[in-house]
Amino acid sequence: MPGNSAVVNVVVAGLGGQGVLKASGILADTAFRAGLDVKKSEIHGMSQRGGSVSSDVRFGERVFSPMVPLGEANFLVVLAASQVEVARPVLRPGGVLIHPGLLDETQLTNKRSLNVALLGVLARQLDLADNLWHAAIRAALPEKLHAANLQAFAIGRNP
Amino acid sequence: MLEPSDSQEAYDYTLLAIEISERWRIPVLLRMTTRICHSATLLRTQAQLAPPPPAFVRDVPGRVMIPAYARPAHQRLRAKLAEIAAWNETDGPTQVVDGDRSLGIVTSGISYQHVREAAARARVLKIGLSYPPPVETMRRFAASVDRCLVVEEGDPYLYEAARTAGVAVEQKPEMYRFGELNVSRVRRIVAGDLSPEPALPAGKPPELCPGCPHRNVFEALRDLGCIVAGDIGCYTLGVLPPFSAMDTCVCMGAAIGVGLGLRHSLPPEQARKVVSVIGDSTFVHSGITGLVEMVYNPPATGHVLVILDNGTTAMTGMQEHPGTGRRLDHQPTGRVVFEDLARTLGIRNVFTVDPIADSDSITRVLREALGRDELSVIIARRPCLLAAGSIKLREKKTNAG
Ligand SMILES: Cc1ncc(C[n+]2csc(CCOP(=O)(O)OP(=O)(O)O)c2C)c(N)n1
Numbered sequence: 001m002p003g004n005s006a007v008v009n010v011v012v013a014g015l016g017g018q019g020v021l022k023a024s025g026i027l028a029d030t031a032f033r034a035g036l037d038v039k040k041s042e043i044h045g046m047s048q049r050g051g052s053v054s055s056d057v058r059f060g061e062r063v064f065s066p067m068v069p070l071g072e073a074n075f076l077v078v079l080a081a082s083q084v085e086v087a088r089p090v091l092r093p094g095g096v097l098i099h100p101g102l103l104d105e106t107q108l109t110n111k112r113s114l115n116v117a118l119l120g121v122l123a124r125q126l127d128l129a130d131n132l133w134h135a136a137i138r139a140a141l142p143e144k145l146h147a148a149n150l151q152a153f154a155i156g157r158n159p
Numbered sequence: 160m161l162e163p164s165d166s167q168e169a170y171d172y173t174l175l176a177i178e179i180s181e182r183w184r185i186p187v188l189l190r191m192t193t194r195i196c197h198s199a200t201l202l203r204t205q206a207q208l209a210p211p212p213p214a215f216v217r218d219v220p221g222r223v224m225i226p227a228y229a230r231p232a233h234q235r236l237r238a239k240l241a242e243i244a245a246w247n248e249t250d251g252p253t254q255v256v257d258g259d260r261s262l263g264i265v266t267s268g269i270s271y272q273h274v275r276e277a278a279a280r281a282r283v284l285k286i287g288l289s290y291p292p293p294v295e296t297m298r299r300f301a302a303s304v305d306r307c308l309v310v311e312e313g314d315p316y317l318y319e320a321a322r323t324a325g326v327a328v329e330q331k332p333e334m335y336r337f338g339e340l341n342v343s344r345v346r347r348i349v350a351g352d353l354s355p356e357p358a359l360p361a362g363k364p365p366e367l368c369p370g371c372p373h374r375n376v377f378e379a380l381r382d383l384g385c386i387v388a389g390d391i392g393c394y395t396l397g398v399l400p401p402f403s404a405m406d407t408c409v410c411m412g413a414a415i416g417v418g419l420g421l422r423h424s425l426p427p428e429q430a431r432k433v434v435s436v437i438g439d440s441t442f443v444h445s446g447i448t449g450l451v452e453m454v455y456n457p458p459a460t461g462h463v464l465v466i467l468d469n470g471t472t473a474m475t476g477m478q479e480h481p482g483t484g485r486r487l488d489h490q491p492t493g494r495v496v497f498e499d500l501a502r503t504l505g506i507r508n509v510f511t512v513d514p515i516a517d518s519d520s521i522t523r524v525l526r527e528a529l530g531r532d533e534l535s536v537i538i539a540r541r542p543c544l545l546a547a548g549s550i551k552l553r554e555k556k557t558n559a560g
């Protein structure tokens with residue numbers, strides 16, 4: 001198989017305003033804190049204006065291209081049901097789709113933390129320590145949002 | 160010209176650009192492509208260079224380009240470029256990645272990253288300073304491999320530089336000249352694959368926010384059947400449905416010049432429908448010269464300019480601008496008042512409307528302005544919905560302080 005098979009490819013997709021870039025930033029920071037090489041890239045024509053947004057995160061011992069090649073994502077995290085089909089071609093055969101249907105959204109104290117809750121679901125499958133995730137979440141958000149987002153992460157992480 | 164391939168090189172090459180510029184007294188371009196700007200990779204910073212203390216040193220032949228000084232300046236420029244080219248061959252930011260001699264790839268910028276992944280076994284020549292190009296380095300590299308391919312995004316610049324110097328290299332097939340490269344496409348280039356590329360499902364296009372003050376303006380322009388010379392900002396989304404109310408958009412400030420050109424050249428019944436629409440930030444950036452032209456060479460049918468004053472530079476992240484009365488750090492400063500500016504320049508019809516508080520106001524005023532063969536400036540003033548809260552807080556602070 002061409003390319004570096006030790007690299008983990010994650011794509012986060014959704015609509016503007018849902019926190020796609022925030023989620024990919026937290027993931028990239030977590031991988032960085034784990035001492036890995038990490039690259040992140042994004043497509044957000046006008047992310048605040050409600051259009052499709054997607055962001056690639058790749059980490060491993062050494063990463064070259066910042067973009068996940070088509071059909072090679074190990075994980076696809078989709079924040080909006082409408083974006084599943086738009087983003088699906090990036091997923092490799094047998095890759096894992098993570099979507100809001102996997103969660104009980106009513107448990108979230110803050111609906112806007114859906115992005116972080118889905119990172120919790122992703123965290124079940126990745127070899128990144130929880131304390132690194134927590135540190136990255138705290139670093140990415142203002143203090144008043146820490147509790148709600150750590151709770152959201154836990155809901156995804158330990159259902 | 161320097162071409163970084165990731166965040167680290169964007170940082171390092173910025174410092175190198177300053178060094179080159181200081182050493183040869185020459186402007187240096189740092190080629191920041193979309194992908195380099197919209198990606199983030201790990202970065203090791205360096206100790207900051209202390210800038211030299213500023214002092215004016217007179218250098219009239221070097222800075223005053225009257226013809227007598229410009230002619231020798233041209234010769235100095237060519238001499239500098241020759242020196243930089245020689246330096247680039249021996250000490251430039253060029254990198255060779257050893258690999259199998261069956262395939263050699265010459266590349267630059269982001270394409271380098273895709274190449275390393277798509278052709279992991281190839282020998283790679285990565286060019287950091289692409290102008291003036293290190294052609295002798297390319298020649299030696301090409302001679303060291305069986306097949307030498309240039310992989311670069313967009314137009315074949317390195318390829319043509321190599322071929323002009325008589326270096327035998329291959330270029331990517333024409334279909335890969337268009338659009339961004341990525342790992343999959345570079346694999347196809349290396350394999351010479353000319354089969355059609357898979358079409359991807361279209362994403363959801365962006366839209367003006369619900370409640371955006373620009374919305375009513377574009378509904379009015381649409382319903383009045385205007386020919387709209389537009390400009391760049393959030394409001395460029397007026398081009399898409401449900402508005403479909405923008406006919407041109409070129410570069411910042413072009414709304415006014417293009418609108419005036421249409422007014423001058425179209426038959427009067429069409430000319431009377433032409434409206435220039437520009438955002439507040441774009442207007443202060445490069446619309447004022449157009450307004451002066453409008454006063455100086457008014458079209459026979461007059462003209463209508465709409466300034467969309469949403470109190471911020473919304474598209475690029477809510478920065479202040481000279482029309483807000485606050486500096487980039489939000490501290491109060493002088494304010495350019497659009498109404499005063501237009502009147503001072505001699506425009507008699509100056510209207511201010513709030514397209515949200517009075518949703519018919521923009522239609523009313525547009526209809527009135529379009530009915531006169533005179534110059535009109537309409538200021539549609541209502542803060543961007545997303546910025547309104549912080550604008551209010553800042554105004555309060557300014558008024559209290
Ligand atoms: C020459 C140039 N510089 C910078 C930009 C980036 N840019 C895009 S839109 C914009 C300004 C938009 O502000 P405004 O006109 O106030 O419209 P708004 O987005 O607020 O509706 C800028 C600076 C550009 N397109 N061209």
Ligand code: SF4
Pocket residue numbers: 048049366367368370371372373393394469473474543544545546
């Ligand atoms: S960010 Fe502001 S100006 Fe831009 S579409 Fe939204 S409300 Fe309108």
